[in-house]
Amino acid sequence: MLTRRDALKTIALTTGAIAAGPVLLQAQQTPGEVHKLSPLCYDYDALEPFIDAETMKLHHDKHHAAYVAKLNQALEKEPSLASKPLEDLLRNLDAVPESVRTDIRNQGGGHYNHTLFWQILRKKENSAPQGELAQAIVSAFGSVAAMEELIQSTALKQFGSGWSWLVLRAGKLVVEGTANQDCPLSTGGHPLLGVDVWEHAYYLKYQNRRADYLKAVIQILNWDVIGERFKQAKS
Ligand code: MN3
Numbered sequence: 001m002l003t004r005r006d007a008l009k010t011i012a013l014t015t016g017a018i019a020a021g022p023v024l025l026q027a028q029q030t031p032g033e034v035h036k037l038s039p040l041c042y043d044y045d046a047l048e049p050f051i052d053a054e055t056m057k058l059h060h061d062k063h064h065a066a067y068v069a070k071l072n073q074a075l076e077k078e079p080s081l082a083s084k085p086l087e088d089l090l091r092n093l094d095a096v097p098e099s100v101r102t103d104i105r106n107q108g109g110g111h112y113n114h115t116l117f118w119q120i121l122r123k124k125e126n127s128a129p130q131g132e133l134a135q136a137i138v139s140a141f142g143s144v145a146a147m148e149e150l151i152q153s154t155a156l157k158q159f160g161s162g163w164s165w166l167v168l169r170a171g172k173l174v175v176e177g178t179a180n181q182d183c184p185l186s187t188g189g190h191p192l193l194g195v196d197v198w199e200h201a202y203y204l205k206y207q208n209r210r211a212d213y214l215k216a217v218i219q220i221l222n223w224d225v226i227g228e229r230f231k232q233a234k235s
Helices: 004-014 053-077 086-091 098-119 131-141 144-157 210-218 223-234
Strands: 162-169 172-179 190-196
Touching: 053 098, 086 098, 098 190, 131 144, 131 172, 131 223, 144 162, 144 172, 144 190, 144 210, 162 223, 190 210, 190 223
Parallel strands: none
Antiparallel strands: 162 172, 162 190
8 A cells, every 4th residue: 555655756746747838937846746836828928908917927926826835735634635636626525524625625726716717818809709609608698798797797796805707507608706716616517717806816907996807807818718618518
């Protein structure tokens, strides 16, 4: 039987491949580092002027990094969970031992949600949903613009910190909000896009003007990536 140390070593080796990217330094890998912070897939200033470089740097290198570090710390208490994909843990929070459930929900959710957030943004203004996703959006919300309005109004209504999501749930597209780092995976949904409405996501540039930040974000959604997620979620 593997000792815990051996098990962690094996996991570190099998998950050791580091996503290529020119942007960020990788954190030093330690034996307990099961989950890793991938670099952004674009430069910090790639989303200017919609999201400023300083916000991106702090948000990714400090806030997102902290969720990853705290998730790994929590998993040291339950090494048997280390080999499980984060998505599986979030989908089955009730099956996670109580000793780490809150950490998986908050820190694991933080890691998953931010990883998704970086991927669904890009600087290509006013791109639009295509194909089946476009049809599904029109049939669920009436129009793409109506869906975008709903994402923004849901985000505006979120009291305190949270997220606004486009989710495929029971085969239907819905817009919904969650508090803190709660992820739609944990309630049986497939998140297609998520907009971070924690103040750290916008305060440097937009201060208290959450609505202005939301208007900016909605213009830089990466509908190619969101469309791919829709296909995967349906299959
Ligand atoms: Mn955030």
